[in-house]
Amino acid sequence: MKPAEPATVPPQGDYVPAIIHNGLAFSAGMTPRVGGRLAVRGVIGADLGEEEARRAAGMAASNALRAIAEAAGGLDAIERCLRMTVYLACVPGFTAHSRVADGASVALRAWLGDRGQAVRSAIGVRSLPSGAPVEVELTAAVRE
Secondary structure, X not given: OOOOOOOOOOOOOOOOOEEEEOOEEEEOOEOOEEOOEEXXXXXXXXXXXXXXXXXXXXXXXXXXXXXXXXXXXXXXXXXXXXXXXXXXXXXXXXXXXXXHHHHHHHHHHHHHHHHHOOEEEEEEEOOOHHHOOEEEEEEEEEOO
């Protein structure tokens, strides 16, 4: 489901949610938070399955896009997504990184259509902030 309008994504520490420089927008790492609270916790492959992790990746990507949209002055100011990195807190031996990260890619296209397509990396890690299963960083081209 596509959100109607971007909403503020409050920082969880001493940083800004997104910054724009020379036509490029960079989001901070965003986790699957709703209303500033982590909605999904755990390690993929132990505490949650692939499908739940895909949904969490979509939430995190939507939060990254919301942060960029707010910094840029709205979704229409985003020319296109360029690069996305999806970090996954997962058990050793987990290999479905791309399938989980597809949830983030689907979310960006739901918001922006073809402008939401980006190159992507999916990286397994031991842990993420606050016990989040996924964290997404996004870079986009924006109109200044």
